Amino acid sequence: MIDVTHLARQHRELSRRYFLRLSSAGLAAGLWVGPSTGRTTAFAANESPADLSPEQALEQIITQAPYLTLSSKFYNVERGDPLPSELPEETRRAVGLTRDTWQLEVVADTDSGAKIRHPLSKESKTALDFSGLMQLAEKHAVRYLKVMTCNNIDDPLGIGLWEGVPLREVIALARPADLVRRVYYYGYHNDKPEQMFRSSLSIDRVLEDPPGELPVILCYKLNGEWLSPKRGGPVRVIAPEAYGYKSVKWIQRVVLTNDFRANDTYADANNDVESPHKTYARFAHFPKSVKAGQAMPITGVAQVGASGLTKVQYALDPADRELPADDRFFTRLDWRDTEVLAPPRQWGAEFGKEPLPDAPLQFYADGRPRQWPLRHTLAHWAVLAPGVSAGKYALRCRTIDSRGVAQPLPRPMLRSGHNAIQTVEVEVV
Ligand SMILES: Nc1nc2c(c(=O)[nH]1)N[C@H]1C(S)=C(S)[C@@H](COP(=O)(O)O)O[C@H]1N2
């Protein structure tokens, strides 16, 4: 049997690039939307030339993909008619969606009893503008890696290096005085209440980061470049541990309230609005069809959720094998470990072969990550699975979190973060 650990190590030394063909190539081909749409299988169709050995094929797959996603290659989730990101430049200027016209209001929900001493409002000409934000950035700017995932979409939308000012710094400017329990925040949506997209967090989450957690930021850069209109520019919220709906784009208004309840747009339609990232695995590349006895290069990504990640495993079972009805989450399959790949030496996307500038919060000053994999990012994994006899197989993947618990756990609903165990078909001929 081929030793993948060895292969990957050797590979690291040889090529210094061993991340999967995911972010850019994958998204370009629309591969990031799950099996329900049939699109992930495009990965499988995208197979290595037949004259490569399985080891070479694995190496090729691993070396060909950058870790980060180009800003333009993120999968967009946006609403509005017209879409705020598609407004012509001149309209964007008129509605405060350019860096030189943007303003952020931070006001109190006075009806709720909340009191602040220094409201930042357009009316009183005290709203924060972009140069005010940049002034805060000089002292407080932070950067971190974070995956953007919609709790209703199987695959992550993209992963990037986000830069911004902690939201607490801007809230501090407004000098909250009394009875503030929650932060409501709103994106621009054509000034039509029915199109409004909003989200909320407890004031404590914004003011204080639990150990190991990252700050909620007002983000103005992605991968070292100004945030584009598509990604929510000039400024969006990034809520590091939350699914995408907490990261409101085209942010223009923050309301401090004494209401303790979430007012999120995503509270509708049974979405869970207090649900951190789930740890779960997805396939990137697997052979749709393979010869009997031939080793199978299999790769994928795993989202490293709140509970961390220690392992990614796969199981290969005859497709017609009857699974116990009481084991919907396949706990009794013959799960085998894959290799979770080490940090990339090249980050790809806008950075290409360049190192990440100004060490992100999850990194030491010398550019090494403080741990790997990082929570709220993606881990890449690979395995060369031993060959099997002819037949149709079901191939599955799952993760083991940092507490040793297999994830995803059985969940009553997927709207707290899509987390079904992925199953794909492999035909051995
Ligand atoms: N203003 C606004 N912000 C928004 C949305 C939106 O429709 N309008 N969609 C949210 C949802 S549901 C997701 S999953 C993420 C997607 O971010 P992306 O388009 O940058 O990938 O943006 C969030 N922020």
Ligand SMILES: [Mo]
């Ligand atoms: Mo979403």
